[in-house]
Amino acid sequence: MASLGKITRRALLFGAAAVAGGAAFGYWYVATPYSNPLEGDLAEGEATFNPYVKIATDNTITVIAPRAEMGQGISTTLAAMVAEELDVPLEGLKVEHGPASWAYYNAAMIEEGGPFAFYDESVTAEIMRSVMGGVSKIFGLQGTGGSASTRDGFIKMRQAGAAARLMLVAAAATRLQVPAAELETAGAAILHKASGRSLTYGEVAIDAAKLSPPSDPPLKPKSDWTLLGKPQKRVDMLAKVTGAPIFGMDMVLPDMLFGTVKLSPRFWAKPLKADLSKAEKMPGMIKIVPLATNYGHGFGIIAKNTWAAFKAADAIEAEWDVPEYPLDTAAIAKVLTDALSSPDGSAMRDDGDVDVAFADAPAEKLVEAEYWVPYLAHAAMEPMNATARLKDGVLDLWAGNQAPTITRRLCATALQLDEVKVNIHTPSLGGGFGRRVEADFSLCAALMAKETDGRPIKVVWTREQDLRQDAYRPAAAGKFQARLGDDGLPVALDMKVSSPSVIASTLRRLFPSIPPLGPDKTIVDGAYNQPYTIANYRVTGIAAPVTIPVGSWRSVGNSFNGFFHECFMDEIAAAGKTDPVELRKKLMAVYPAAVTVVEKVAAMAKWGEALPAGKAKGIAFTLSFGSWVGEVVQVAQTPSGIRIEKVWIAADVGTALDPGIIEAQLISGAIYGLSAAVGQEITFANGAVEQSNFHDFDAMRIHQCPEFEVAIIENFHKMGGVGEIGTPPAAPALANAIFALTGKRIRSLPLGKEVAFV
Structure with a gap:
C-alpha cells in the first residue's frame, strides 16, 4: 500500500475538494434519491415503479438499462438483474436505454477515482470511495465507462426488480383478499396456490404503482439465482443480425x-x-x-x-x-522524455526509502530501461x-x-x-x-x-475526420530502475511515467469551469496500484505539457502502464535469472487472488513445458477495474514473420454475472490490446494527425487472431469490472513472448516497427 502520509499531502487534494463540495450540498442532498424520470412520459395503461421498471396493463414489462450498449452486452446483464428479482424470464422483457437523467448516475464509475489501490480496504480508502460516489451523485454523472456498469447496477437494479415484485404482490393480495405471504410469483404472474387463482403483473400494475416502495427490499441469495451466474441470450442479438435500425x-x-x-x-x-x-x-x-x-x-x-x-x-x-503544442511526433516525444527529469511529479506510491536503497547499488545489481508508447485512436467501427x-x-x-x-x-x-x-x-x-x-x-x-x-x-463524420479528431489515448514515456537482491528478486523499484493528463484534458472539454485538482492518477494507473510487495517501491507520475486532446481509451492509463510495468518485471526476472511466473508469485504472495490467477493461467498454458524450436511464451498480469487478470501469449517464428498462435486468459472478477459475456469481453479486450501492440500508432506532422483510415491504422484481421482459452474465477470478495480488463496484459505478454523467442527486448510500441507479424 502506498505511503499514507505522502498521499494525504498530495493525492487527496481532489478528495478534499469533494468532501467540501459534499458538505456544501449537504448530506441530505447526497442521501436523497432523484425523482423518477419515467413518470412524466408514461403511455396509456403503463405504470412505473422506480427509474428502472415500467409495466403495462397488457403485461408488457420494460426495463431501463441506462448504460450505453456498445457491444459489451450490458443491456442484457442489467436486464437480467431486474428479471432475476422480478421473477420473469429475460425474454419476457423489453429493454430500453431510457432518458438522460441524474437518477441514473454511475457511482461506481468514479468510486475508485481516489489514490488507493483496489485491494486497499483501509478506513481511509473506504472513506474516499464513499466520498467519490457522493461526488458522482452530486454531479449526476450518468455514464458508461470504467468497467463500472455491472458493479454500479448490481444492487440498485436488483433492488428495482425486488421492490416492484413486492409492490405487485401487495396489490394482488388486496385484489384477491388473501395474505401476501400466501402468494408466489413466476413468469410475470402472481399465484395463490390454495385457491388456484392468479393475476398477471399487468392486471395489478396500476394499483401496485400507487403503493409506497419498500426502502430496502430483500434480495435473492446467490444460491437461488436462475438467471444471474449463467450465460444468457443477448437481448439485442436479433435486432443486430437482422439489420434492425438500432444505431x-x-x-x-x-x-x-x-x-x-x-x-x-x-x-x-x-x-x-x-x-x-x-x-x-x-x-x-x-x-x-x-x-x-x-x-x-x-x-x-x-x-x-x-x-x-x-x-x-x-x-x-x-x-x-x-x-499550441509541438508540431511533430519527435518534438512531442522530446517533451515527454524531458518531463521524466522534472521535479514536479507526484509519487502515487512511495514505500520504504527508494533513494537510500539505490545509493550504494553495485552496477551488476541494477536493471534500467526506458519505454515509450504512442498516441492511439479509438477507431470505433461506426463513425x-x-x-x-x-x-x-x-x-x-x-x-x-x-x-x-x-x-x-x-x-x-x-x-x-x-x-x-x-x-x-x-x-x-x-x-x-x-x-x-x-x-x-x-x-x-x-x-x-x-x-x-x-x-x-x-x-x-467521415472516417478520416473521425480518426483525425479524436480524444486520443495519450502517448507516454517511462524510465525504470530496479535494484536486485542476492536472490535475484527486486529490493527496490523506481518507476517514472510521463504523459499528458487525461483528467486535465477531459475537464477542458467536458467541464471547462472546473480546474484540475491534485495529481492525475491515470498517468500511473496500472503501475502504482499493482499487488506487488517490494520493500522500496516508488511510482511517480508527471503530467507532460502537451495539449493534444486525450481521453478515456479502453483501460485508460492501464493500457500503457500494463505494458511498462509488466515488461519491466520481465526484465527483472531475466536479470535475476528467475522464472517470470515464479517472480510474480513471490512478489504477490500476500495477495492470494493474484497468485491464484497467475498459477491458473500458467497451468492452462502448460508454462515451463518444453516447446518446439521457434516457439515461445510470455506472461503478464494486471489488476485493473477491480479484476485480477493474467495472460499468456504464445508466438511462433514463421518464414514470413511472427505469428501469434494462442492466448490464455485467467481472470478473477469476484462474481461472474454472465460467463458468456465475460469471456467475450476478455477476448475482445485482448484483441484490442494486441491490435495496438502489433501495429497501431497516431503520429503528427505539421501539427496534424497523419493517419486517416484503416489502411494506416488497422486492427488485427481474422487471419491474424490467435486461438483463445479463458478461465473465469470467482475468488475475490469484491466484484470487478469486465469490459476493459483484457486489454492491459495483452501487449506486455506479447512483448515478453517475443523476447523469449528472439532475445530482443522491444521497449516501444507498436512492436511491428521492430519485428514483422503475419
Missing part, C-alpha cells in the same frame, strides 16, 4: 437534412482565412456554418444528402493558426454521428453516446437552452471504447440544427 447511423426522420463537418486539423487552432466559394457551389449544398465548441473550431456543412456534404467539405480551403432537431425551443438529439447527462448539459449551454428543453435519445453504439464519452459530434449537430428552420439534420 445512430440508422436514424431517419421526415424532412431530414444531412451534414458533415470540416474541423481544424490543428487542435484548438482557429481559421486564419477560409475560401468557401467552391464548396458553396457544389450540387446539393444548402449552407456552410462556422463552428466553435469546447473542442475547437471548424465548419458545418448542411446539404441535401450526405455525399453532397462530404464533397463540399473536401472543397473548403482554409488556412489554420499555429497549434461519429448525431441527428439533431431544434424546433419550438426544444432540442431532440439522437446520438450514440456514453454520457447522456454531460451531452445534455453541453448542448443546452451551446444553444442557450434550459436542460429540460434538451432530450437526449441514446441508440445502440457501433463501438465506443471511451470515444463516445465525448460530446463533439453531438455539439456540432446541435449547432447545425440552429440553421435548419426546425428540420432535423443528420450529421455524419
Whole structure:
C-alpha cells in the first residue's frame, strides 16, 4: 500500500475538494434519491415503479438499462438483474436505454477515482470511495465507462426488480383478499396456490404503482439465482443480425437534412482565412456554418444528402493558426522524455526509502530501461454521428453516446437552452471504447440544427475526420530502475511515467469551469496500484505539457502502464535469472487472488513445458477495474514473420454475472490490446494527425487472431469490472513472448516497427 502520509499531502487534494463540495450540498442532498424520470412520459395503461421498471396493463414489462450498449452486452446483464428479482424470464422483457437523467448516475464509475489501490480496504480508502460516489451523485454523472456498469447496477437494479415484485404482490393480495405471504410469483404472474387463482403483473400494475416502495427490499441469495451466474441470450442479438435500425447511423426522420463537418486539423487552432466559394457551389449544398465548441473550431456543412456534404467539405480551403503544442511526433516525444527529469511529479506510491536503497547499488545489481508508447485512436467501427432537431425551443438529439447527462448539459449551454428543453435519445453504439464519452459530434449537430428552420439534420463524420479528431489515448514515456537482491528478486523499484493528463484534458472539454485538482492518477494507473510487495517501491507520475486532446481509451492509463510495468518485471526476472511466473508469485504472495490467477493461467498454458524450436511464451498480469487478470501469449517464428498462435486468459472478477459475456469481453479486450501492440500508432506532422483510415491504422484481421482459452474465477470478495480488463496484459505478454523467442527486448510500441507479424 502506498505511503499514507505522502498521499494525504498530495493525492487527496481532489478528495478534499469533494468532501467540501459534499458538505456544501449537504448530506441530505447526497442521501436523497432523484425523482423518477419515467413518470412524466408514461403511455396509456403503463405504470412505473422506480427509474428502472415500467409495466403495462397488457403485461408488457420494460426495463431501463441506462448504460450505453456498445457491444459489451450490458443491456442484457442489467436486464437480467431486474428479471432475476422480478421473477420473469429475460425474454419476457423489453429493454430500453431510457432518458438522460441524474437518477441514473454511475457511482461506481468514479468510486475508485481516489489514490488507493483496489485491494486497499483501509478506513481511509473506504472513506474516499464513499466520498467519490457522493461526488458522482452530486454531479449526476450518468455514464458508461470504467468497467463500472455491472458493479454500479448490481444492487440498485436488483433492488428495482425486488421492490416492484413486492409492490405487485401487495396489490394482488388486496385484489384477491388473501395474505401476501400466501402468494408466489413466476413468469410475470402472481399465484395463490390454495385457491388456484392468479393475476398477471399487468392486471395489478396500476394499483401496485400507487403503493409506497419498500426502502430496502430483500434480495435473492446467490444460491437461488436462475438467471444471474449463467450465460444468457443477448437481448439485442436479433435486432443486430437482422439489420434492425438500432444505431445512430440508422436514424431517419421526415424532412431530414444531412451534414458533415470540416474541423481544424490543428487542435484548438482557429481559421486564419477560409475560401468557401467552391464548396458553396457544389450540387446539393444548402449552407456552410462556422463552428466553435469546447473542442475547437471548424465548419458545418448542411446539404441535401450526405455525399453532397462530404464533397463540399473536401472543397473548403482554409488556412489554420499555429497549434499550441509541438508540431511533430519527435518534438512531442522530446517533451515527454524531458518531463521524466522534472521535479514536479507526484509519487502515487512511495514505500520504504527508494533513494537510500539505490545509493550504494553495485552496477551488476541494477536493471534500467526506458519505454515509450504512442498516441492511439479509438477507431470505433461506426463513425461519429448525431441527428439533431431544434424546433419550438426544444432540442431532440439522437446520438450514440456514453454520457447522456454531460451531452445534455453541453448542448443546452451551446444553444442557450434550459436542460429540460434538451432530450437526449441514446441508440445502440457501433463501438465506443471511451470515444463516445465525448460530446463533439453531438455539439456540432446541435449547432447545425440552429440553421435548419426546425428540420432535423443528420450529421455524419467521415472516417478520416473521425480518426483525425479524436480524444486520443495519450502517448507516454517511462524510465525504470530496479535494484536486485542476492536472490535475484527486486529490493527496490523506481518507476517514472510521463504523459499528458487525461483528467486535465477531459475537464477542458467536458467541464471547462472546473480546474484540475491534485495529481492525475491515470498517468500511473496500472503501475502504482499493482499487488506487488517490494520493500522500496516508488511510482511517480508527471503530467507532460502537451495539449493534444486525450481521453478515456479502453483501460485508460492501464493500457500503457500494463505494458511498462509488466515488461519491466520481465526484465527483472531475466536479470535475476528467475522464472517470470515464479517472480510474480513471490512478489504477490500476500495477495492470494493474484497468485491464484497467475498459477491458473500458467497451468492452462502448460508454462515451463518444453516447446518446439521457434516457439515461445510470455506472461503478464494486471489488476485493473477491480479484476485480477493474467495472460499468456504464445508466438511462433514463421518464414514470413511472427505469428501469434494462442492466448490464455485467467481472470478473477469476484462474481461472474454472465460467463458468456465475460469471456467475450476478455477476448475482445485482448484483441484490442494486441491490435495496438502489433501495429497501431497516431503520429503528427505539421501539427496534424497523419493517419486517416484503416489502411494506416488497422486492427488485427481474422487471419491474424490467435486461438483463445479463458478461465473465469470467482475468488475475490469484491466484484470487478469486465469490459476493459483484457486489454492491459495483452501487449506486455506479447512483448515478453517475443523476447523469449528472439532475445530482443522491444521497449516501444507498436512492436511491428521492430519485428514483422503475419
